[in-house]
Amino acid sequence: MFVTSWRYETWCLDLRFAVDTRVCEYSNMSYSLPTEESQIQDCVRECWKQIEEQCRDHQSNRTVLKEDSTGKDWQVVRLFVSSTFRDFHAEREVLVKKVFPELRDWCTQRHLQFIECDLRWGVPRDSTTRTTICTCLDEIQQCHDETDGAGFFLNMLGERYGWVPDEDSVPEDLTKQYGWVHGTSVTHMEIVRGAYATKNPNALFLIRDPSFLEDLPEDQNAGFVDNAEYCKRQLKELKRHLKEHFTDQVFDYTCKVDTVENGKVKMSGLEDKFAKTVLEFYKSAITRHYPEKELRNLTPDEVEMEQHQIFMEQRGAMVFGRDQEIQKMLIYAKSGCKFVDGDGSSPMVIVGDPGQGKSALMAKCVREAEHAGLNVFYHFIGCTGQSTDASNLVYRLCESLIKSENTEWNELKEKFEYSKAVILLAQLLKDFGKSDEQLLIIIDAVNQLRATEDNLKWIPTDLCFGSMRFIMSTTREGGVLDKINGMLPSAAKLHLAELDESAKIDVVQNYFARYNKKLDPEQLALIVQSEGAKNVLWLSLVCEELRIFGVFEEVTQRIKQIHPSLEGLISEIIQRMINEDETSLVEQILCFLECSQSGLKETELHFLLGDCESNEPVAMLPWAQARRTLKPFLRNSSATGGEQMLDFFHASIKKAVQQCLLSSTEKQEVHHLRLAEFFQYHSQDTMRVVSELPHQLKKVGKTKRLAEFLNTDTRAQKMGWVMIARTLQDLRCQKRFLSPGPFASVVKICTFCQNFKGGIVKRAVWPNKDICYVCGEFVSPFQRKKDSEAMLCMEHSERNYGSLEMCCVCKKPLHATPMHKPLSMYLCMICSGGINTRRCTKLVTNE
Numbered sequence: 001m002f003v004t005s006w007r008y009e010t011w012c013l014d015l016r017f018a019v020d021t022r023v024c025e026y027s028n029m030s031y032s033l034p035t036e037e038s039q040i041q042d043c044v045r046e047c048w049k050q051i052e053e054q055c056r057d058h059q060s061n062r063t064v065l066k067e068d069s070t071g072k073d074w075q076v077v078r079l080f081v082s083s084t085f086r087d088f089h090a091e092r093e094v095l096v097k098k099v100f101p102e103l104r105d106w107c108t109q110r111h112l113q114f115i116e117c118d119l120r121w122g123v124p125r126d127s128t129t130r131t132t133i134c135t136c137l138d139e140i141q142q143c144h145d146e147t148d149g150a151g152f153f154l155n156m157l158g159e160r161y162g163w164v165p166d167e168d169s170v171p172e173d174l175t176k177q178y179g180w181v182h183g184t185s186v187t188h189m190e191i192v193r194g195a196y197a198t199k200n201p202n203a204l205f206l207i208r209d210p211s212f213l214e215d216l217p218e219d220q221n222a223g224f225v226d227n228a229e230y231c232k233r234q235l236k237e238l239k240r241h242l243k244e245h246f247t248d249q250v251f252d253y254t255c256k257v258d259t260v261e262n263g264k265v266k267m268s269g270l271e272d273k274f275a276k277t278v279l280e281f282y283k284s285a286i287t288r289h290y291p292e293k294e295l296r297n298l299t300p301d302e303v304e305m306e307q308h309q310i311f312m313e314q315r316g317a318m319v320f321g322r323d324q325e326i327q328k329m330l331i332y333a334k335s336g337c338k339f340v341d342g343d344g345s346s347p348m349v350i351v352g353d354p355g356q357g358k359s360a361l362m363a364k365c366v367r368e369a370e371h372a373g374l375n376v377f378y379h380f381i382g383c384t385g386q387s388t389d390a391s392n393l394v395y396r397l398c399e400s401l402i403k404s405e406n407t408e409w410n411e412l413k414e415k416f417e418y419s420k421a422v423i424l425l426a427q428l429l430k431d432f433g434k435s436d437e438q439l440l441i442i443i444d445a446v447n448q449l450r451a452t453e454d455n456l457k458w459i460p461t462d463l464c465f466g467s468m469r470f471i472m473s474t475t476r477e478g479g480v481l482d483k484i485n486g487m488l489p490s491a492a493k494l495h496l497a498e499l500d501e502s503a504k505i506d507v508v509q510n511y512f513a514r515y516n517k518k519l520d521p522e523q524l525a526l527i528v529q530s531e532g533a534k535n536v537l538w539l540s541l542v543c544e545e546l547r548i549f550g551v552f553e554e555v556t557q558r559i560k561q562i563h564p565s566l567e568g569l570i571s572e573i574i575q576r577m578i579n580e581d582e583t584s585l586v587e588q589i590l591c592f593l594e595c596s597q598s599g600l601k602e603t604e605l606h607f608l609l610g611d612c613e614s615n616e617p618v619a620m621l622p623w624a625q626a627r628r629t630l631k632p633f634l635r636n637s638s639a640t641g642g643e644q645m646l647d648f649f650h651a652s653i654k655k656a657v658q659q660c661l662l663s664s665t666e667k668q669e670v671h672h673l674r675l676a677e678f679f680q681y682h683s684q685d686t687m688r689v690v691s692e693l694p695h696q697l698k699k700v701g702k703t704k705r706l707a708e709f710l711n712t713d714t715r716a717q718k719m720g721w722v723m724i725a726r727t728l729q730d731l732r733c734q735k736r737f738l739s740p741g742p743f744a745s746v747v748k749i750c751t752f753c754q755n756f757k758g759g760i761v762k763r764a765v766w767p768n769k770d771i772c773y774v775c776g777e778f779v780s781p782f783q784r785k786k787d788s789e790a791m792l793c794m795e796h797s798e799r800n801y802g803s804l805e806m807c808c809v810c811k812k813p814l815h816a817t818p819m820h821k822p823l824s825m826y827l828c829m830i831c832s833g834g835i836n837t838r839r840c841t842k843l844v845t846n847e
Contacts, residue, residue: 033164033228033230033231034230035228035229035230037229040229040230040233041233043183043230044183044230044233044234044237046183047181047183047184047234048237048241050181051181051184051192051196051197054179054181054192054197055196055197055199058197058198075111075112075113075290076112076113077107077112077113077114077152077286077290078139078142078143078147078151078152079143079152079153079154079282080139080140080143080151080152080153080154080190080194081095081154081155081156082153082154082155082156082187082190082191082194083155083156083157083158083187084158084160084161084162084185084187086160086223086224087158087159087160087223087224088156088158089264089265090255090265090266090267090270091156091206091208091267091270091274094270094271094274094275095278096548097548097580098271098275098625099275099278099279100114101628101629101631102279102628103279103282103283105628105631106283107286108310110286110290111310112286112290113313130171130174133165133170133174133178133180133186134174136186136190137178137189137190137193139516140153140190140193140194141193143194147202147289149198150198150200150201150202150289151194151200151202152202152203152282152285152286153194153195153200153202153203153204154203154204154206154278154282155187155190155191155194155195155203155204155205155206156205156206156207156208157187157205157206157207157208157235157238157239157242158207158208158210158224159208159210159213159224159225159226159235160224160225160226160231160235161185161187161188161226161228161231161232161234161235161238162185162186162187162188162231163185163186163187164183164184164185164186164231165186167182167183170182178193179192179193179197184234185231185234188234188238191238191242195246196241196242196245199245199246201249201285201288202285202289203246203249204249204251204277204278204281204282204285205242205246205249205250205251206251206252206253206274206277206278207239207242207250207251207252207253208252208253208254208255209252209253209254209255211254212254212255212256212257212267213225215256215257216257216265217257217260217265220260220265223265224265249281251273251277253270253273253274253277254269254273255267255268255269255270255274256268256269262551264551271582301396301399304384304386304387304392304396305396307383307384307387308378308379308380308383308384308387310383311363311380311383312363312366312367312378312380313363313367314363315359315360315362315363315364315380316360316363316364316365316366316367318360318507318510318511318514319357319360319361319363319364320503320506320507320510321499321500321502321503321504321506321507322357322361322364322496322499322503325350325361325494325496326361326364326365326368328494329348329350329365329471329494330365330368330369330372332348332469332471332492333365333369333374333440333469333471334372334374346488346490346491346492347459347460347470347471347472347488347491347492348469348470348471348472348491348492348493348494349471349472349473349474349481349484349488349491349492349493349494350362350471350472350473350474350494350496351473351474351475351476351481351493351494351495351496352473352475352476352495352496353475353476353496353535354475354477354537354650354651354652355535355536355537355538355566355650355652356496356535356536356537357496357536357537358444358445358473358474358475358496359380359382359444359445359473360536361473361496362378362380362442362444362471362473363380363444365442365471366378366442369440369442374438374440375437375438375439375440376439376440376441376442377396377397377400377439377440377441377442378441378442378443378444379393379396379397379442379443379444380444380445381393381443381444381445381446381448381449382445382448382635382649383635384636385636385645388448388449388450389449389450390418390449390450390452390454390455390456390457390458391416391418391421393443393449393458394418394421394422394425394458395413395416395421397425397441397458398421398424398425398428401425401428401429401432402428408424409424412424418454419454419457422454422457422458425458425460426460429460429468432466432468433466433467433468434466435466436466436467437467438467438468439467439468439469440468440469440470440471441468441469441470441471442471442472443470443471443472443473444472444473445473445474446459446472446473446474446480446484447474447475447477447478447480447481456480456483456484456487459472459484459487459488461487461488472484477651498534499533499534499536501528501529504527504528504533504539505524505528507536507539507540507543508524508527508528508539508543509524511540511543511547512543512547515547517547522556523555523556523559526556526559526560527539527542527559530562530564531564531565532562532563532564532565532566532569535566537566537650537652538565538566538569541566541569541570541573542559542562542569544632545562545569545572545573545576546558546559566652567652567655567656567659568656570633570652570653570656571656571659571660574590574656574657574660574661575660577629577630580629581626581629582625583622583623583625583626584622585609585618585622585623585625585626586626586629586630587661588608588609589605589609589626589627589630590630590633590657590661591657591661591662591667591671592605592608592609592671592674592675593634593646593647593648593657594648594654594657594658594661594662594671595662595668595671595672595675595696595699596647596675596692597691597692597695597696598645598647598691598692599645599646599647600645600646600647601645601646601685601688602646603617604678604683604688605618605623605646606618606623607678607682608674608675608678609623612674615682633648633649633650633653634646634647634648634649635647635648635649668699669699669700672696672699672700673696673700675692675696676693676696676697676699676700676702676705679692679693679696680693680697680705680709686715686718687718689715690715690716690718690719690723693706693709694706694709694710694719694727697709698727698730701846703731703843703844703845703846704845704846706727706731706845707728707731707843707845710724710727710728710763710775711761711762711763711776712762712763714763716763717763721775721777721828721830722830724775724776724777725772725774725775725777725828725830725831726830728774728775728831728843729830729831731843731844731845732774732839732840732841732842732843732844733793733795733796733839733840733841733842733843733844734839734840735793735795735839735840736838736839736840737791737793737838737839737840740789740791742794743793743794744791744792744793744794744797744838744840745791745792745794745797745799745805746789746790746791746824746825747773747789747790747791747792747798747808747824747825747841748805748807748808748814748822748823748824748825749768749769749807749808749809749822749823749825750807750809750810750812750814750820750822751819751820751821751822752807752810752820753768753807753809753810754767754768754769754823755767755768755769756768756809758776759809759810760773760776760808760809760825761774761775761776762776763776764776764777766778768809769823772790772826772827772828772831773790773808773825773826773827773831773841774790774827774828774831774841774843775828775830775831777828777830778828779826779827779828783826783828783829784824784826785826787832787838788826788827788829788832789824789825789826789827790824790825790826790827790841791838791839791840791841792840792841792842793840793842796840796842798811805822807822808825827841
């Protein structure tokens with residue numbers, strides 16, 4: 001949707017058009033609005049006479065286009081937003097930051113592209129009246145052209161009529177082209193062209209009740225009220241005609257003055273009728289124009305494919321400065337030619353730093369490859385919750401390769417096993433490669449796959465033969481690239497370099513052109529010459545922040561204040577989100593996600609954000625609002641078939657949250673403790689408990705609770721022996737020694753306790769003499785060696801009655817007799833191995 005804010009008045013203000021004093025001055029031009037009652041009446045009457053003639057002409061000449069839009073994959077929905085400028089700053093903030101994001105999500109699910117354009121700033125200072133008028137009215141015409149003459153249009157009216165251009169400043173050709181009615185304001189003509197002349201059913205008019213003026217500071221009055229009698233009369237007639245012409249499309253709304261900051265008046269009460277009316281009206285209007293019959297009942301596999309397609313379309317639409325890389329990728333896809341290194345017959349790996357635009361590049365490659373007629377399978381890891389699971393990737397790839405009935409695959413689909421699917425995939429790839437069919441496989445962000453020991457096992461090592469090609473992308477971080485190099489030493493590598501200055505300029509200019517905005521040369525230079533512009537993600541975040549920034553006079557200063565680092569910029573955005581957050585949930589969500597081990601489920605966040613005392617989850621309305629605010633920062637990382645799991649989509653966001661929200665130890669402990677309480681006492685998901693609880697208890701120093709959980713809670717058994725042993729290692733005494741002596745003693749157990757089960761570690765199912773003293777895992781006779789004896793340092797030795805040793809279970813003195821021979825305790829290979837050899841086995845807790 002295109003949101004067109006009033007450049008006109010912004011431009012007028014900047015060029016010192018004194019609309020509030022009834023005299024407009026620009027260079028040597030000047031004119032005065034009529035002041036005599038008779039003149040005012042005649043001018044107003046003549047204006048409306050011409051307008052009504054245009055309406056009749058339009059009805060007689062109207063041609064309805066019957067283009068079938070329902071068969072297209074994606075449609076663009078444009079919304080033209082009309083109002084005077086200075087008095088609707090608060091409403092535009094609500095639209096851009098709250099209403100339009102919800103409409104955008106809603107449209108995306110219907111394969112509709114929501115594009116908004118807010119022109120509250122961005123018109124060059126030397127713009128002429130011609131440029132200003134053409135920009136506005138051409139945009140209205142484009143809306144009409146794409147919707148059979150009924151473009152989506154929103155107008156807001158208050159107590160200002162707006163800028164009325166001098167007759168001499170509107171060239172004759174424009175007067176004829178747009179049917180310009182002299183004596184009307186730009187806002188008035190937008191209404192005529194956008195809705196009135198066509199009686200547009202997709203037009204909405206919102207008229208603000210003037211009662212808020214009672215609380216408006218006197219020094220702000222000129223920005224909200226026209227004092228010229230001519231403007232007052234025209235505005236009154238305009239409102240009357242609209243209510244008569246659009247009986248069901250005109251709504252009144254109220255708001256109140258909240259505060260005045262930096263000369264800008266903030267309003268309260270806009271989230272009620274104002275915001276709801278806009279949402280409900282345009283959802284209905286869009287549904288009417290793009291019927292829901294386009295939506296069909298999709299299978300889970302089709303839903304997954306659709307999400308990848310949406311991601312590809314959105315990310316691939318705005319890629320600039322990567323023409324050479326795209327060309328190399330397409331040449332490889334078609335012929336497998338040699339590149340920087342590699343022999344060209346192996347998979348191709350795109351390598352870049354975080355934020356360098358790898359996903360956008362891969363999406364653009366898919367678009368270009370399909371346009372070139374290539375058969376493409378693509379998988380964007382991170383675009384859905386399932387996509388981060390290697391099982392999901394293998395499943396989708398197998399499904400795409402099977403062209404006929406396959407009994408083995410049908411059986412595997414019923415009870416999917418990753419290891420078996422990997423074997424089948426390798427065979428399918430080989431069979432497909434031997435055929436004459438062409439296939440390009442594109443896998444983006446391999447580094448974002450859920451970390452498991454075999455998450456890269458599916459990567460083929462001998463894929464590219466015949467007409468099959470394979471391209472994947474990864475960062476240099478996390479060791480994934482090293483693993484790929486080990487698996488594919490001959491793979492062709494394409495390293496993404498920093499964009500040059502011309503490419504950076506293209507990125508910024510094209511981004512703003514999409515919303516009919518334009519930076520002046522100084523503003524553009526400030527952005528592209530910044531240190532942060534080396535990072536494509538930084539560039540895109542800066543553009544988005546400036547797009548929603550509404551103070552025209554301060555745009556240049558705002559650009560100068562933007563932090564030059566990615567983490568610094570994200571911190572600024574986070575602070576802005578928190579300051580604008582009316583739910584008080586945004587900060588808490590960010591903190592809980594950062595303190596979690598691997599993200600949180602939505603239902604978990606509902607509980608954590610709710611009432612602690614009553615254990616009531618958070619209300620859904622504020623949750624939905626906060627979730628939408630944070631949507632650009634989050635990704636769904638759940639496993640296949642699982643509940644949505646939210647996590648940060650980029651490592652830089654995690655770092656920024658640490659720096660700006662969790663820099664104090666006290667605040668960290670509050671959130672870690674809340675998470676620990678939830679997972680230990682409220683969560684019903686055992687696997688989530690064993691995944692998160694040990695981490696949270698260690699973070700808050702609750703080592704005694706952690707030891708008790710590991711040793712006594714049956715849920716801990718789901719962790720597995722190795723994970724339990726490694727967790728207990730962190731709780732052990734740090735003293736080390738080489739052999740028993742005056743500073744260390746061997747742990748022993750008496751005859752009576754040797755055959756009891758679970759006396760030391762209550763989770764153990766073997767007799768005490770057969771288990772590891774630390775973790776309770778079974779220790780075979782072959783593992784019981786001198787260097788794996790469990791030992792205690794002098795501080796923790798268990799002695800009584802002088803030098804008598806005590807049984808480690810019953811704590812009674814050990815009496816070595818032929819009938820009662822104590823045994824030494826041993827450690828398993830994890831508890832005794834590596835740097836922990838001959839280390840004190842005492843669990844040291846601080847509670």
